[in-house]
Amino acid sequence: MDKAVVVIGIGEIGSVFARGFMRLGYPIVPVTRDMDMGLVAADVADPEMVVVAVAEKDLQATLAAMPDVWSDKLVLLQNELLPRDWQAHGLKNPTVISVWFEKKKGMDSKVVIISPAFGPFAELLKEALGSLDIPVAVVESEAALLFELVLKNLYILTTNIAGLEAGGNVHQLWAEHNNLACEVAGDVLDIQEYLTGEELDRTALIEGMLRAFDGDPEHGCMGRSAPARLTRALMFADEAELEVPALRRIAHATAGQS
Numbered sequence: 322m323d324k325a326v327v328v329i330g331i332g333e334i335g336s337v338f339a340r341g342f343m344r345l346g347y348p349i350v351p352v353t354r355d356m357d358m359g360l361v362a363a364d365v366a367d368p369e370m371v372v373v374a375v376a377e378k379d380l381q382a383t384l385a386a387m388p389d390v391w392s393d394k395l396v397l398l399q400n401e402l403l404p405r406d407w408q409a410h411g412l413k414n415p416t417v418i419s420v421w422f423e424k425k426k427g428m429d430s431k432v433v434i435i436s437p438a439f440g441p442f443a444e445l446l447k448e449a450l451g452s453l454d455i456p457v458a459v460v461e462s463e464a465a466l467l468f469e470l471v472l473k474n475l476y477i478l479t480t481n482i483a484g485l486e487a488g489g490n491v492h493q494l495w496a497e498h499n500n501l502a503c504e505v506a507g508d509v510l511d512i513q514e515y516l517t518g519e520e521l522d523r524t525a526l527i528e529g530m531l532r533a534f535d536g537d538p539e540h541g542c543m544g545r546s547a548p549a550r551l552t553r554a555l556m557f558a559d560e561a562e563l564e565v566p567a568l569r570r571i572a573h574a575t576a577g578q579s
Contacts, residue, residue, distance in 0.1 A: 324369035325350045327391070329358070329383060333424040334398065335374030341449035354379075362388035370416070370442050372396045378549070384410040396442055400477050401550070402470055403516055404463075416440030417466060419473045421533065422455050430455055433536040439466040471513050471521060472529040478509045479530065481550045482568060484542025485575050492538035495531070504567035506530070512554055515561040548575070 326342045328335050329352040339349045350365050352358055354375075371391045375383050377399040384407065387395070395415040397407060407415050418438040423431045435456045438446050447457040460466055480491055483505040487498040494502050510523055534540075551572055558565040 323347045324367065325365055327352060327361070327365060327368045327371040327394075328374055329371065330354075330374035330376070330379075332374065332376075333426060334420065335372065337422070337424050337430055337453065337455070338372050338374060338396075338398075338449065341451075341453050341455070344452040345445075345449055358386060358391075359388050362390050366390045368394055370394045370396055370445070372398070374398060377401050380406060381409075384412065396440075396446065401474055401553070403474070403513075404467065404470075405516060414440060416442040416446065417470070418443070418446055418457065419469045421473070421536075423537075431537070432456065433540070434533050437466070437469040439463070439469075467517060467519065468522070468525070471510075471517065472526055472533075474513055475506060475509055475526050476530050476533050478550055478554060479506045480540070480542040481544055481547035482509070482554065482571060484544075485547050485551065486571050488543060490539045490541055491534045494542050495534055501567070505571070508558075508563075508565035508568045509554065511563050511565060512557050512561070515563065516557060551575075 323346055325348045327350045328339045331339065331351045331353060339351070343349055347369060350361065350368065352361055368391070371394045373380070373383060373395055380399050392412060395412060397415050397417045398420050402417065416438065417440055418436055421433045421436045423433065430453065432455055435458045437458050437460045439460045443459040447459055450457050460469060479502060480494060483494055483498065483501050487494055487501055506527060510521060510526065514521055551568065554568055555572055558568065
C-alpha cells in the first residue's frame, strides 16, 4: 500500500485534494483543528506528503506548530501566499500550488484557469487533481512560482477590495469600473513588490489577471473575507510607508460598515 497523505484542514478545498489522492490509491489521514498534529505525527511519521489546507488566517500558526518530521513533506495552497510565509519558519523547499478552482458546499469543483504548481510533489499533485478533471501545470523555477503567487494575490486582492466599492462581478469590474480596478491593482502591486523585494512585471501580471477574469467572468468580486484582506493590505502598506491612495479611500468610505 502507498504511504498515507496527511491533509491538514478538511474543508471544501482540502476535501478535493483528499479525493484526488484517494483516486490514486493513497490512504488519507485527516487532521482537523481539534486534533494535535504532534500526536498524529507520532503515528504517521513518514507520510508521502502533508497537504496544508487551512485558511490563510490560520497558516502561520499551523506552520509554527508543524512537527519536524513533516517539515520536508509540505504542500501549501493558501491565498495571499508568498515565499516569506514559509521562509519565516525555516522551510526551504515546500511544494506550492496556486489554486485556481473553486469548491463550494453542495457544488462540484469549478475551474477558472489552470492551477500552477512547483516543488517536489508538483507532478503528483498534477496527477491527483487531474483524476478529478482539475488541470495543473508544473512550473519550472522559483521565479515562475513567484510570478504565479503574485498573480493570484493580485486577482484576489484587486477584486475583493475594489468590490467593496463597486460590488458586482469581475467582468463588470473591468468593463464598468476600469479606473477603480486599475487604481486598486496598482496599490496592490506596490504592496506585493514590498513583500517580495522584487520589481514585478506589472503588464504581464495585469494580463494574467484578465485571463482569469475571462475564465469566470461572473465570479463575484466581494467575498466575505474582503474587509479583512483590505485591513491586512493596509497593515503592510503602513509598514512599508506606501501611499496606496485607492485602498485608503475605500477603507475610509467603508469604515463602520458591517
